Amino acid sequence: MGPAPVSVEHTTLNPDAVYLSWEVDGKFFGDGREVALLEYIYARPDLEQLRGDPEKVLQAIDDFARSVRGLINVGLMKGAIVCDIITKHKPAVVLELGGYIGYSAIMFGNAMKKAGGKQYYSVEKSPLFAAVSTSLIDLAGLRDTVRVVVGTGAEGTQRLYDEGLISQADMVFFDHHKPAYTDDLKLCERLGVVGPGTLIVADNMVVPGNPRYLEWVRSSVEKKREMDKGAEGKGNPNLQYRNRSISSWEPSGQEDAMEITECYGIEA
């Protein structure tokens, strides 16, 4: 792995933000709980108050995850950190890989909109989860700001690029298939979706961890040039990165960390 990040920050656990266990009969998601969530939300007596209110929709999702079944969302604790980053960085265009049922897309899309941003793209591999997400984003009143794209991270990014919808993103959020982070980042680098000025937020650096990804973003340009020589999927090793690690908590109550990588230049 490359050098340690330039700064490491810690946050404290908020017990009120902890969800029920994700694991039920050996399953962590995809056992019908996502459709049950949609039914739960649309059966709530306060449904009319949720319409057009992203914060209330997020609270309703949190209620479900605390009282019915745990969900693999980024959650309130890490979510608050990313919202803070969005408020400061003010991205106009955000690309998210791994949308699940739309929790992060609603939370971060809303934060981006409030900070003056234009478009949040949420790529999700499962068409079923993408349908749940689209419905909740619509309920939250964010239909014009957040667009859900069905496909893997690589397929979705390539399609958005080919259709001319995305060139360079101001922020990229990785929260999908952990072994795909590095290859999908390299694709973003090749296409110029990541370039000087882009901020990359990568979740789950501890749970379950991602040493290959950390090695790439924390390595010097010289080392990345070496690493890329024999590699099949090449990135742009000339991009200069500065890293911060923020320790926080999964909604399961487990300690985790996010890697915040700022692309600040290109080395000739």
Ligand SMILES: C[S@@+](CC[C@H](N)C(=O)[O-])C[C@H]1O[C@@H](n2cnc3c(N)ncnc32)[C@H](O)[C@@H]1O
């Ligand atoms: C941890 S969840 C995302 C949670 C979401 N970001 C949130 O906080 O609300 C990971 C999601 O990535 C999706 N996924 C898995 N492999 C993927 C891939 N290669 N490309 C895009 N999405 C993928 C899964 O279907 C799942 O919905």
